Amino acid sequence: MSSLITPIDIASTLPFIVLCLFGMVVLLLEVFQRQGQSRSYLAYVSAVGFATAAFSAWLLMGVEGQLVFHDMNYIDGFSKVTALLMCTAGAVTCLIAPRYLAELNADRGEFYALILFSAGGMIMMVSAADFIVFFMALELMSIAVYALAAYVRSSRVAAEAGFKYFLMGAFASAIMLYGIALVYGATGTTNLAAIGQLLSYGAASGSVDPALLLSKVSEQGALAGAAGYDTTTGDLLMLNYGSGTANMPLLYLGITLVIVSAVFKVGAVPFHMWLPDAYSGAPSPVGAFMASAVKAAAFASLLRLLALAFFDYELRMGPMGWVQVTFFLALLSMAIGNLVAIAQTSVKRMLAYSSIAHTGYMLVAITAMGYGVGDLDLGASVVFYLFAYVFGTVGAFGILAYLTRSRYYVERFSDLNGLGYRYPALGVAMTLFMLSSAGIPPTAGFIAKFQVFKAAVIAYGAGVEAGEPGALLLLALVVSGILFSVVGVYYYLKVIVHLYMRDPVREVTASDSGPARVGISVCAIATLVIGLFPGPLLNLSEQAMSQMEGRHDGVYVQYEDGAPIEDLQRLMREGSR
Amino acid sequence: MIDYVAILMLGLVGVAMCATVVALSVLFGPRNPSRWKGTAYESGSEPFGDARIRLDVKYYMIAISFIMFDVEAVFLLPWAVVAKDYGAYGFVVAMVFVTILVVGLVYEWQKGGLEWD
């Protein structure tokens, strides 16, 4: 039978398999151990799991990019690099957790198992080549995180935060599914790259090779009927099936729903209402995980989705194109995120709103990527930004989890008063994370912001050259982005002011937790080293984008009302002969 | 048509077995009727009445376990249909799936999720 799983299938999904196996082992270790014994060693077990997964992703670096598991998954530069990112975030989360959980009487193995499963879902999601796998992986990630959000059962706040997060997340998933269903209806396939090709041909671009599509269609067998492409008449059924042209609005509705729910998951304004509650209501280690790994995974998969399926010129720049959507979302997220963060008295909520602002900066890069001609390589700045962002965020949340005040969450600004002198290393680390988030050199955050704005300026240049309308708006986005990051400096510096310039509060002490110290140090060192020597990571993120398999590079066609569609059908007819 | 005889036989044997068991217990079983034994579901909830009563939380726990292990049929059934075509390979793949489920079951069992109280 031709459908056997090959060794390369197994090998290429090794990071995922390793994480899931470790998750199951941790679950079993938890239940076969006597109650009351410390579970903190499980943090090390899971950290080893993450290290193994990261190592296997590293080993796979040499493997050529390709489709595996019956065209369900990609193994390519993008999936490997992002897998490294998720593993790092997951490992650090596991290291900062045990002390915190022990203090809340929640020292149970399920925490680590859920983190492992969730990270497995993330890795699967960013390597998905098909909506089926994409959706399953998204849910594997989300459902584990819902449970994590309500993990501390003694806490009423966590119970509420978890339930709200769950309800919002389930709502977003349902919307995404409906969008997927409509896209499937319009294209007849759930394969991301195939959707990208079909939509592109459907939207008519004269410079594509119809023979290529034909070969693709016949090669994939079932696609021939499914694609709605009738090889005998050469008609693209997807343009005129059902009730006449009614399917085009359906297609656009589907794409809009998919993108909206993806944006919901990354927490961009105006789809951000759930985010501050979820991040601040959840226990700090979980907050760290949600703010870093979950957001990074959502962004990476958004990149993959846009690059593979929805990168056609008309879909990006047309009257209902997503570039306009991401433009406004970026602007709103930067504005609301930064301005509301100023008003916060809780560090956790401040970090939550600042993560909305970071979403805005990354959306600037995504807007740039989709603007005009469309340059997917500009997406590299998002990958780089994710690395910088993850280290800064996990570190900051990690420090909040590291501090202790007799069974209360440490989360107010005033709780940090004077800690910089009592715990010099902690003070330096927190300062680094704040500087990085604010985008001040010599930290990773500075380079990341620079890359993002540089991408927008490059897109602006290309847009002007090509005579695209509204290229100046892109420049306006950069300027407002820079202005809003200046606003952001205020609240990040406020943390540093509290650390060093206020009288200390006695009740708050740093805990004595070795693993947490290791985790936080890793983040601090990474933040500094990436800031000083960004070269290798820049290369890595560029590789991630340039080696993304199945990516649909924008075809730049200026065309007038309706004509190219006829053109395409003629070309297809000729091609089929 | 001859194919359906087997199904007919199955139905008849089933009915006969049920009837035998019921008849035996009616004939030989001791009888001490009481009010609680007379209810429709012994130690269950009343089948009639207002639908908007609040159910015990334990029912939700059972519901959770039920849903989790109920849906595995969705994946096992398609495999069962083509099990012959896929042979040992399909069996191994299905067993991987079942093993993962068993890990979940073992976890639930050990955590006490299968106990009523």
Add this chain to the structure above:
Amino acid sequence: MLSLPLSWYLMLSATLFVMGALGLLLRRNAIVAFMCVEVMLNAVNLTFIAFSKYHQDYTGQVFVFMVIAVAAAEAGIGLAMIVNMFRHKHSVQVDEATLLRH
């Protein structure tokens, strides 16, 4: 055999989906809100099956299997969370969940 046009299925499923979405946004009872999510997922299933039949392509039906499984997992975690919330507050009204409002 008489067969209904695709658009009928799509209209039915769209109606179901919107009903679910509105219910989720408007109803205050956690369990009802949660049931609305299930209605939305099943509306999606119907859309998938209708398109699957229309395209003569099984991918849509395979997707439905996955959605059913995921819906079950979501139901499991959702019920657990409702039970957890009930233990804290002895109420399942969503608008009473106000601890996080600052």
